[in-house]
Amino acid sequence: MSSNVSRETLASVLDEIALLLEIEGENPFKIRAYRQGAETVRSYDGDIVAMAREGELEGIKGIGKALQDKLHELATTGTLGFHQNLRGNYPETFFELFEIDGLGPKKVAAVHKKLGIDSIDGLRKACEASELAALSGFGKKTEQKILEAIARREQFADRFHLDAAAHAASVILARLKEHPDVLRAQYAGSLRRSKETVGDLDFIVATSKPAELTRYFAEMDLTDHVIVHGDTKCSIHLENGLQCDLRAVSNDEYPFALQYFTGSKEHNVALRSRALKQGLSLNEYGFSGSSEIPEVHEERDIYSALGLDYVDPALRENRGEIEAAEAGTLPELVSWEQLCGTFHNHTTASDGRDTLHEMAEAAIDLGLTYLGIADHSKSSFQARGLDEERLLTQIEEISAWNSEHGESLRIFAGSEVDILKDGSLDFDDSLLAQLDYCVASVHNAFTLDEKTMTQRIIRAMENEHVTMLGHLTGRLLLKRDEYAVNHDKIIDCAAETRTIVELNCNPRRLDMDWRWWKKARDKGVRCSINPDAHRTEQFQYLRFGADVARKGWLRKQDVINTMNLEEVEAFLALPKSSR
DNA sequence: GCCGTTTTCGGCCCGACTGTTTTCAGTCG
Numbered sequence: 162m163s164s165n166v167s168r169e170t171l172a173s174v175l176d177e178i179a180l181l182l183e184i185e186g187e188n189p190f191k192i193r194a195y196r197q198g199a200e201t202v203r204s205y206d207g208d209i210v211a212m213a214r215e216g217e218l219e220g221i222k223g224i225g226k227a228l229q230d231k232l233h234e235l236a237t238t239g240t241l242g243f244h245q246n247l248r249g250n251y252p253e254t255f256f257e258l259f260e261i262d263g264l265g266p267k268k269v270a271a272v273h274k275k276l277g278i279d280s281i282d283g284l285r286k287a288c289e290a291s292e293l294a295a296l297s298g299f300g301k302k303t304e305q306k307i308l309e310a311i312a313r314r315e316q317f318a319d320r321f322h323l324d325a326a327a328h329a330a331s332v333i334l335a336r337l338k339e340h341p342d343v344l345r346a347q348y349a350g351s352l353r354r355s356k357e358t359v360g361d362l363d364f365i366v367a368t369s370k371p372a373e374l375t376r377y378f379a380e381m382d383l384t385d386h387v388i389v390h391g392d393t394k395c396s397i398h399l400e401n402g403l404q405c406d407l408r409a410v411s412n413d414e415y416p417f418a419l420q421y422f423t424g425s426k427e428h429n430v431a432l433r434s435r436a437l438k439q440g441l442s443l444n445e446y447g448f449s450g451s452s453e454i455p456e457v458h459e460e461r462d463i464y465s466a467l468g469l470d471y472v473d474p475a476l477r478e479n480r481g482e483i484e485a486a487e488a489g490t491l492p493e494l495v496s497w498e499q500l501c502g503t504f505h506n507h508t509t510a511s512d513g514r515d516t517l518h519e520m521a522e523a524a525i526d527l528g529l530t531y532l533g534i535a536d537h538s539k540s541s542f543q544a545r546g547l548d549e550e551r552l553l554t555q556i557e558e559i560s561a562w563n564s565e566h567g568e569s570l571r572i573f574a575g576s577e578v579d580i581l582k583d584g585s586l587d588f589d590d591s592l593l594a595q596l597d598y599c600v601a602s603v604h605n606a607f608t609l610d611e612k613t614m615t616q617r618i619i620r621a622m623e624n625e626h627v628t629m630l631g632h633l634t635g636r637l638l639l640k641r642d643e644y645a646v647n648h649d650k651i652i653d654c655a656a657e658t659r660t661i662v663e664l665n666c667n668p669r670r671l672d673m674d675w676r677w678w679k680k681a682r683d684k685g686v687r688c689s690i691n692p693d694a695h696r697t698e699q700f701q702y703l704r705f706g707a708d709v710a711r712k713g714w715l716r717k718q719d720v721i722n723t724m725n726l727e728e729v730e731a732f733l734a735l736p737k738s739s740r
Numbered sequence: 741g742c743c744g745t746t747t748t749c750g751g752c753c754c755g756a757c758t759g760t761t762t763t764c765a766g767t768c769g
């Protein structure tokens with residue numbers, strides 16, 4: 162009776178059960194219970210896999226008796242009889258069908274039952290042979306839309322990196338604000354909440370002419386094609402496949418629509434149930450109900466009407482922010498303007514595009530007062546990592562810069578030193594001691610098991626010369642999964658050894674993940690927001706870094722690069738154990 | 741299937757839009 166299932170396995174089995182129950186036409190509330198169970202498993206703050214294995218799940222909201230038993234069976238045996246029975250003979254490809262826009266459980270069930278379709282490939286062939294239009298509830302247009310959705314799915318990713326989404330959003334938002342009938346406009350959704358990747362963009366405009374605005378949106382030159390177009394909402398795809406939704410509402414409704422479409426869904430559910438207890442019903446258009454209706458002009462008025470402090474959009478994930486808003490204990494979050502410098506940046510010495518001088522000038526232009534250079538070490542030969550000799554030369558070069566231009570920008574000499582497979586470092590301690598600081602990162606042997614990988618990283622953190630840990634999990638968003646590492650143990654070790662943990666704010670990484678920062682912060686772990694810039698423009702990533710740090714509940718005092726130059730120099734001069 | 745300051749039974753969000761209908765079911769957010 163032992164197995165090694167992951168948290169994600171537990172959650173995705175519950176999700177798959179929900180999908181299969183939908184196909185069977187089960188009670189929608191039962192289906193929702195499984196979905197919420199999956200979400201609870203994903204976001205639970207504790208080792209829920211061990212708890213499931215030990216049968217200690219009682220008392221977790223959203224996991225009742227039935228789900229407790231199922232999770233226990235899954236965690237101990239690795240499979241779940243109920244799930245296996247439900248799955249029956251559906252092949253793995255069957256579940257792809259739900260990824261097609263416009264296809265829901267009812268339509269999937271129909272094509273499966275009537276035409277025996279169990280893959281996207283089969284669906285395409287049936288559409289091309291006009292077999293679908295013969296089914297009741299289907300027609301020519303449905304076939305056409307399905308074919309388009311299949312083609313789009315093959316051509317484009319279904320999620321986008323934060324920088325691409327933020328760029329598109331700023332362009333479209335500017336376009337909306339240009340319109341003379343727009344009173345207020347903002348983007349909402351997961352971008353406003355600074356999620357690590359974005360599935361679509363949501364825009365809210367306040368206007369007295371909603372139909373005019375949805376027409377304007379549909380006819381923008383940025384619009385590749387229109388998905389839906391009504392009097393108050395319009396959805397389009399951009400050329401790059403990114404879906405954008407517009408909601409046009411009255412000025413009075415605007416704060417409610419902005420709040421509602423910013424989400425998260427979980428945050429909104431909690432907010433609405435709180436409203437109900439006060440005799441108020443809350444939806445995307447306003448308050449209603451038996452109690453006196455509060456006056457609302459801004460989003461923050463909605464929160465204060467419910468007896469809550471204003472909750473920053475980044476925190477709206479129903480992970481304790483509503484309780485903190487009620488108690489008046491929400492953190493004062495770090496902001497981008499508070500960042501005085503940055504560590505972990507590359508130059509042409511290793512795999513950067515711009516020279517030390519170009520990077521320095523760009524940092525000055527951005528208003529930074531210090532800049533950490535951390536080029537790769539020799540084992541990262543694919544990145545032209547520096548050997549001992551070249552690193553010593555770079556230290557001299559930096560020293561020369563500081564003598565000449567130190568008034569405008571202090572450069573710190575560092576290294577992004579490889580953590581080798583056994584946890585030792587790519588340079589000797591004697592060389593590391595000559596640096597101002599050092600970032601230690603894993604760049605190879607990604608497939609070690611969790612225990613070995615965790616031990617490897619811990620050994621590196623125990624080195625007194627390792628100032629900070631680079632991109633903890635090595636994930637590349639939308640491209641490469643994180644390697645196996647025990648976050649809890651790393652966080653404990655970072656607290657103990659006074660090792661700073663990097664928030665790598667390259668939008669392809671955003672690593673360590675925002676979900677872990679509050680726990681790390683509460684244990685006294687400090688964060689360094691690092692752009693991992695390989696070219697001057699990438700200093701702009703610091704903005705995403707501050708957004709994601711906010712999402713992780715971080716305050717100014719938790720982030721070392723909010724220190725001014727004098728403070729950070731004094732900090733780095735201290736022995737590691739006293740920092 | 742879950743939950744409890746309306747409750748251990750009876751709720752659980754619902755409005756906008758589309759396509760296929762001929763008054764509405766399905767999907768999405």
